[in-house]
Amino acid sequence: MKQLLVTYDDLYLDWLLGKGDGSHPTNPVRAQLATALLKKRLGERVRVIHPQPADKVETDKRAMLLVHDGNYVSRTLAGTNGEWYENKPSVAAAGCAMFGGTMRAVEALLTGEALVVFNPQGAKHHARRASGSGFCVFNDMAAAALLLQAQGLKVLYIDWDIHAGDGVMHLLEASGIPCISIHLASGYPADSTMQTGVAGELHNPEKHQYNFNVEHGANDEVFMACIDAAADIIDKYQPDVILLAAGADGHTGSGNLGQLANYTGKGYRYAAQMIAQKANAYAQGRVIIGGAGGYQPLKETPETWALVVEEIYNTVCTTDRRN
Numbered sequence: 001m002k003q004l005l006v007t008y009d010d011l012y013l014d015w016l017l018g019k020g021d022g023s024h025p026t027n028p029v030r031a032q033l034a035t036a037l038l039k040k041r042l043g044e045r046v047r048v049i050h051p052q053p054a055d056k057v058e059t060d061k062r063a064m065l066l067v068h069d070g071n072y073v074s075r076t077l078a079g080t081n082g083e084w085y086e087n088k089p090s091v092a093a094a095g096c097a098m099f100g101g102t103m104r105a106v107e108a109l110l111t112g113e114a115l116v117v118f119n120p121q122g123a124k125h126h127a128r129r130a131s132g133s134g135f136c137v138f139n140d141m142a143a144a145a146l147l148l149q150a151q152g153l154k155v156l157y158i159d160w161d162i163h164a165g166d167g168v169m170h171l172l173e174a175s176g177i178p179c180i181s182i183h184l185a186s187g188y189p190a191d192s193t194m195q196t197g198v199a200g201e202l203h204n205p206e207k208h209q210y211n212f213n214v215e216h217g218a219n220d221e222v223f224m225a226c227i228d229a230a231a232d233i234i235d236k237y238q239p240d241v242i243l244l245a246a247g248a249d250g251h252t253g254s255g256n257l258g259q260l261a262n263y264t265g266k267g268y269r270y271a272a273q274m275i276a277q278k279a280n281a282y283a284q285g286r287v288i289i290g291g292a293g294g295y296q297p298l299k300e301t302p303e304t305w306a307l308v309v310e311e312i313y314n315t316v317c318t319t320d321r322r323n
């Protein structure tokens, strides 16, 4: 049985945005806690690997150029980005490693080393070609999608972070890679090509873009109905690999961004089961999971990520693939 691969290092804890004094809504301890939960629950079935060994740094910088402007990459890696104050090379290094974590996932899938890989600080889905946005600096999922496509694989991206996956969708617009996003109808990132203002769907099948809009405070039933509809879209594309932005910021209760939606473990488990079933049906079990957003960093976010990852891994890796 293949191990669950988790790309994590304490280097991620340097991801201190804003003033870097703890007042910013993001708190990377969620990645450490989620990794610890998975290790505790899965024991030897989980393997944690460094997201960016020294010999991979240059490779990863080249991969950034698939989706980012060269000047933007250079400036950010040197320590300057609008997502934090002043020149902070340690934050840039953490962001670079977070991108690398998803590159290691791509490599592991291509070599067959793993079927399910989780990067808790991955799926920085708002990052744009030449700017950071929404606590995201390097768009790892968009780069991963293009790298996998270049290897001849049919890729599908699905995003249930409570905020629209705008960066990924726009960066992949010319690629033909399908993008599904389930998100708040209003508020950040205020993208009229994805958000409808009220509950509803906004699809553009010619561009392979599928957007499900939910209201603030939406519950599991709303989320699960969107997941059912997304399942039908996945059936249409029959992807060879699924990329999942598993944001936990729709979880019920108040977090660092207040209360956005009322999803619970029931809804997330249902969503994870759907992904696992489709991965088994079409993708030989191959799924890359990025944590995306989550603003209840000490409990609900790591617990939700661990639940989703464990559910997908257990279903995928207990499936007999001999025929």
Ligand SMILES: [Zn+2]
Binding pocket: 161, 162, 163, 247, 249, 292, 293, 294
């Ligand atoms: Zn979010």
